[in-house]
Each structure stands twice: as C-alpha cells, then as structure tokens.
Amino acid sequence: MGFSEKQKEYFLKATRRWNIKSGATRSGKTYMDYFVIPKRIRNTTNDGLIVILGNTQATVERNILDPMRKIWGDALVGTVKNDNKINLFGKECYVLGADKKNAVTKIQGAGIEYAYGDEITTWAEPVFQMLKSRLDKPNSVFDGTCNPDNPKHWFKEFLDSGADIYEQHYTIDDNPYLSPAFVQALKKEYQGVYYNRFILGQWTRAEGLIYGMFNPDIHVVEEVPDYLEECFVAVDYGTQNATSFLLFGRQNDKWYVVEEYRYSGRDANKQKTDAEYSIEMKNFLDGRYIPIIVDPSAASFITQLRRDGFRVYKAKNDVIDGIRFTQTLFSDNKLFISNTCAGLIDELYGYSWDEKAAEIGVDKPIKENDHSCDALRYGTYTIIRKMTANTVSNFYKHGL
Numbered sequence: 312m313g314f315s316e317k318q319k320e321y322f323l324k325a326t327r328r329w330n331i332k333s334g335a336t337r338s339g340k341t342y343m344d345y346f347v348i349p350k351r352i353r354n355t356t357n358d359g360l361i362v363i364l365g366n367t368q369a370t371v372e373r374n375i376l377d378p379m380r381k382i383w384g385d386a387l388v389g390t391v392k393n394d395n396k397i398n399l400f401g402k403e404c405y406v407l408g409a410d411k412k413n414a415v416t417k418i419q420g421a422g423i424e425y426a427y428g429d430e431i432t433t434w435a436e437p438v439f440q441m442l443k444s445r446l447d448k449p450n451s452v453f454d455g456t457c458n459p460d461n462p463k464h465w466f467k468e469f470l471d472s473g474a475d476i477y478e479q480h481y482t483i484d485d486n487p488y489l490s491p492a493f494v495q496a497l498k499k500e501y502q503g504v505y506y507n508r509f510i511l512g513q514w515t516r517a518e519g520l521i522y523g524m525f526n527p528d529i530h531v532v533e534e535v536p537d538y539l540e541e542c543f544v545a546v547d548y549g550t551q552n553a554t555s556f557l558l559f560g561r562q563n564d565k566w567y568v569v570e571e572y573r574y575s576g577r578d579a580n581k582q583k584t585d586a587e588y589s590i591e592m593k594n595f596l597d598g599r600y601i602p603i604i605v606d607p608s609a610a611s612f613i614t615q616l617r618r619d620g621f622r623v624y625k626a627k628n629d630v631i632d633g634i635r636f637t638q639t640l641f642s643d644n645k646l647f648i649s650n651t652c653a654g655l656i657d658e659l660y661g662y663s664w665d666e667k668a669a670e671i672g673v674d675k676p677i678k679e680n681d682h683s684c685d686a687l688r689y690g691t692y693t694i695i696r697k698m699t700a701n702t703v704s705n706f707y708k709h710g711l
Contacts, residue, residue, distance in 0.1 A: 313488075314342075315339050315485060315486060315488070317339065317479060317481065317575045319487050320479070321343050321347070321397045322346065322347060322481055323478045325347070325454065325479075327452075327476055327477040328451065328453065328474070328475040328476075328660065329453050329455075329474055329475060329477070330452070330454045330455070330478075331431075331454075331456070331457070331470065331476060331477070331478045331479070332455075332456045332457075332478075332481060333456070333458070333459055333470070333478065333479070333480060333481070333512065333514075334458070334459065334482060334484075334485070334512030335458070335479050335481055335482050335483040335508075335509055335510050335511065336458060336483070336497075336510075337486060337489060337497065337511040338481035338482060338483050338485050338486050338512065339481065339486040339488070340479075340481050340638060341374060341429070344375070344427070345375075345378055345379045345382055347454055348375070348379065348381075348427055348454070349400045351425050351427075351452060351454065352400045352402055352404070353400055353401075353402075354398055355450075356424065356450065357402075357422045357424075358422070358424050358448050358450070359421075359422040359423050359424030359425075359428075359447075359448045359451065360404075360405060360418075360421050360423045360424065361402060361405070361423075361424060361425045362404065362406075362407060362418065362423055362427070362568070363397075363399075363406045363407070363429075364407050364409045364426065364427070364428050364429065364434070364436065364442070365377060365428070366409065366429070366430045366687075367410055368391060368406055368407065368408045369408075370408075370430060371406050371407075372391065372406075375427070375429055376388060376391070376397070376406070377540050378482070384529070386401070387401070388535070389438045389560075390401075391406045394693070395407055395417070405417075409428075409433075409434040409435060409438040409439070409444065409485045410434060410491060412435045412438070414435065414438045415435075415437050415441040415500060418441055418442060418445050419445075421445055422447050423445045423448070423451060423454055424448045424451055425453075426442060426451075426453045427454050427455065428442075428453065428454070429455070429456060430456070430457060430458070431455050431456070431466055432457045432458060432459070432460040432466050433636050434466075436465045439466065458508060458509060458512075459507075459514040459515065460505055460672070461515075461669060461672045461673065461674060462514045462515070462516055462672075463515070463516075463669070463670065463671060463672030465672065467672075474637065480512055481512050482512045482578075483509075483510045483511075483512075497510065499642065499643070500643070501528040501635075501638075501639070502523070502524050502638045502639070502642050503519075503523055503638070504516070504517045504664075505638070516669045517664040517669055517674040518664050518669060519663060520662065520663055521638075522637070522638060522641060522662055522674055525641050525659050526641075530644075530647050530650050531647070531649075531656060532567070532647050532649060532650065535560070535567045535569050535649050536560075536562040537678065538574070539560025539561060539567060539569065540560065540561050541560065541561045541698065542558065542560040542561075542569075542595070542601045543558075543600070543601050543602040543603070543606065543690065543694055544556055544559070544592075544595070544603045544690075545557045545559065545686045545687065545689040546592075546603060546604065546609070546612075546626075546686055546689070547549040547604060547606050547682045547683065547686040547689065548605060548606045548608075548609035548612050549576070549682060550576060550582055551575075551582060552682060553577075553578075553654070553682040553683075554576075554583075554588060554682070555572070555573050555654065555655070555682045555685070555686040555691055556570075556571065556572035556573075556591075556592065556595050556686070557570075557571055557652070557655065557686045558570040558571075558595070559690050559695070560697070563643075564645060565645050565646075565647060566640065566645060566646050566695055567646075567647050567648070567649065568647070568648045568649060568655060568687065568690075569649050570595070570649065570650070570657055571652035571683065572591060572595045572711070573652070573654040573682075574588075574591070585611050585612045585614075585615035587617055588612060588615075589612075589619045589621075592621065593619070600622065601622070602623075602624060603616060603621050603622060603623045603624070604624050604625075604690060604694060605623055605624070605625060605626060605689075606626055606685065606686075606689065607625040608628075613625065624693070626689035626692075626693045627689070627692050629692060630675065630688070631674055633688040633689070633691065633692035634676070634688060634690050636691055636695075637687060637691045640695065644704055646691065646695075651675070651693070652683075654682075655683035655684070655686075657680075658680050660683070661680060662677075662681060662684045663677050664676060665677045665678075
C-alpha cells in the first residue's frame with residue numbers, strides 16, 4: 312500500500328519537539344508511524360531512553376507493534392518481556408501503559424530521548440505531564456496520535472498552548488485506501504458527537520440527548536416476533552434507586568427488548584432484598600433458562616442469583632463505548648423496543664449528556680432516570696456486540 316499525501320507530508324515535515332496527528336478513526340493517522348518510528352529510533356544517540364506508550368501495553372501491541380512486526384519482521388520488532396523491554400530496530404526500548412495514574416512511576420526520574428504515544432486522549436493526565444518533564448535531551452522528540460475528545464480535554468489544552476508542536480488534522484476522507492462502501496458504512500454507524508469526532512475529526516463537546524437517533528415511530532413496536540432466538544436478560548440493580556430487568560431476543564439481525572421489570576424502592580417506600588429480587592427474576596423468566604447480565608457493581612445480587620441457580624455474568628460497564636454501540640444499533644434500525652417497556656421508553660426520551668461535566672472535559676450521562684438505559688447498554692455492549700455468526704453458538708455453549 313502506498314502513502315497518502317498527508318502521510319507523506321508528516322514524514323517530511325514533522326520535525327518539531329512534539330509531532331501530533333489527531334482526527335478521525337481509520338483515517339490513516341497511524342500507518343505512517345510504522346515507518347516514522349524506525350527512523351526516529353535509528354536516529355537516537357543513546358543519550359536517553361526510548362519509550363512507546365499507549366492506553367495499555369496490550370493496545371500498544373495491537374495498534375503499533377504487531378503491524379510493524381508484519382512489515383519489518385520479528386528480527387527488527389521483538390516481543391515485550393516481563394521487564395517491559397523490547398528490542399526495536401536494534402535498540403532497547405520500553406513499552407508502557409499510560410491509562411492509570413501510577414504509571415508515572417515507570418518514567419519518573421528517567422531522561423527520554425524518543426517517545427511515541429498511541430491513543431493519547433485515553434491516558435491518565437499525570438503520565439503525560441511527567442512525560443513532558445522527562446523529554447529533557449537536546450534532541451528529544453515525541454510522535455503521537457489521538458482521536459479528538461471534548462474541547463476542554465487536557466490534551467487539547469496542550470495542543471493550544473503554543474508549545475513547539477507540529478500538528479496534522481485528519482478526516483475519514485483523508486484515507487484514499489478505504490473502499491467507498493466502507494467509508495459510507497462508517498459514516499452511518501457514528502452519530503452526533505461521535506460523528507463529529509470520529510468521522511470529521513473535530514474536538515466536539517457532548518451535549519443534548521444521547522439517543523437523539525431513537526425514533527419511537529420506528530423503534531417502538533406494538534408486536535414483537537413470535538419466535539426469538541438467543542434470549543437473555545440485562546439488569547441494572549438499585550437499592551433505593553430503581554432496579555430494571557430487560558428481556559432481549561433476536562430475529563435474524565434485529566434485536567428486540569421484549570419485556571421490562573422495574574421496581575423503585577424509593578418510589579414504593581420499601582426496599583427489596585436480594586432474595587426478593589431473585590424471586591422476581593424467577594417470575595420474570597417464567598421458566599426460561601437463559602443468561603442474565605448484571606451490573607458488575609451488584610456483587611451481592613450476583614451472588615444471590617448464582618446461589619439460586621441462575622446463569623449470571625457480569626456486564627461490561629464501558630459507558631462511552633456502550634453508548635456509542637447502542638447508538639449504532641438504533642441508527643441502523645437493528646434495535647427495537649416493545650411498547651410495554653414504559654420505563655425504558657420514558658428514559659430514552661430524556662437521557663442526556665451532563666453539561667457540567669462537559670465543561671471540565673468529561674463525557675458522561677446525567678445520572679438521573681437512567682436505570683433502564685443502563686440495563687439497555689449492559690445488554691447491547693456485553694452480548695449483542697459479541698453476536699457474530701461465529702460467537703453466538705459459542706456463547707450459548709460456553710458462556711461469555
């Protein structure tokens with residue numbers, strides 16, 4: 312594969328202390344780095360450390376090391392050892408995760424000659440702040456990539472700080488090697504703030520309705536299909552707050568939320584015990600022996616359900632990724648809700664981004680009237696996301 316004009320431009324002109332590519336997903340930001348990194352490493356003078364950082368060491372392996380290994384071979388791109396060291400292009404380098412604050416200890420006190428950063432907006436800010444002070448050699452240089460985030464994000468503030476930065480901005484259309492059909496499909500999958508960030512490459516604030524693409528005329532149905540496959544239940548558990556059970560089922564490539572159980576200890580002025588909710592679950596399932604996906608923080612309820620013989624799994628609680636995936640299901644008209652699920656439907660009308668959090672650079676939903684929406688996200692992101700042709704049968708044979 313050849314290089315795009317933007318990639319060529321970066322290779323020739325990215326000569327500042329900080330060299331950053333920000334923009335859309337799949338836009339070609341990272342591909343040129345498989346050639347920039349070896350050039351930088353070979354130009355180091357052994358005056359300081361060489362460090363490759365990413366969200367986690369595993370994401371560095373997936374995004375950077377494995378693709379470089381396929382280009383340059385195992386001899387030039389080694390494997391990461393238990394001490395976080397790797398041989399890259401004949402030199403010893405360190406590969407570190409940057410998603411947790413305590414990662415600063417791994418670079419504290421070290422002088423760094425070259426650093427590469429993957430997915431910078433996913434890092435813990437103290438790691439980046441420490442990195443700035445460790446690039447202390449006369450020839451120290453940094454290359455990095457990121458998807459845009461909130462305009463108040465700490466990394467965006469750095470980009471606007473007037474530091475010695477070469478910055479490139481990418482949109483999805485800057486990658487000439489993607490098929491037009493794939494580009495159109497990707498543009499359709501992302502909605503709202505995520506379209507602006509991951510397609511247009513803009514630093515955009517999350518605001519307004521989260522599921523603005525939810526259309527009751529399309530997504531709320533009076534009748535669900537008589538026969539549904541791969542049924543499961545997703546649960547958001549509350550003590551005083553509402554507890555929500557949602558029953559999901561699939562027909563072909565469409566998913567349906569068929570039934571809802573909802574109980575609020577605060578509204579009823581009586582809190583139910585784990586054992587009482589377990590009885591409610593038995594009644595809700597009505598003889599079905601199907602998987603139950605539960606809010607991972609509800610440890611005691613999970614224990615109670617398992618004790619009572621249910622098939623229980625902890626939900627994946629990746630809030631932003633889960634919201635994004637659920638948006639895609641609505642946008643693609645692959646998720647429908649029975650009109651009997653009144654609590655969920657009511658929440659979807661008002662489920663919104665927290666504007667106060669956005670002011671400090673954080674994306675999160677308002678934590679009010681969101682219990683059925685949380686259960687919806689647990690179901691879509693934990694199970695439906697896995698439901699490819701190859702994994703459906705495996706899940707029902709072996710579990711998550």
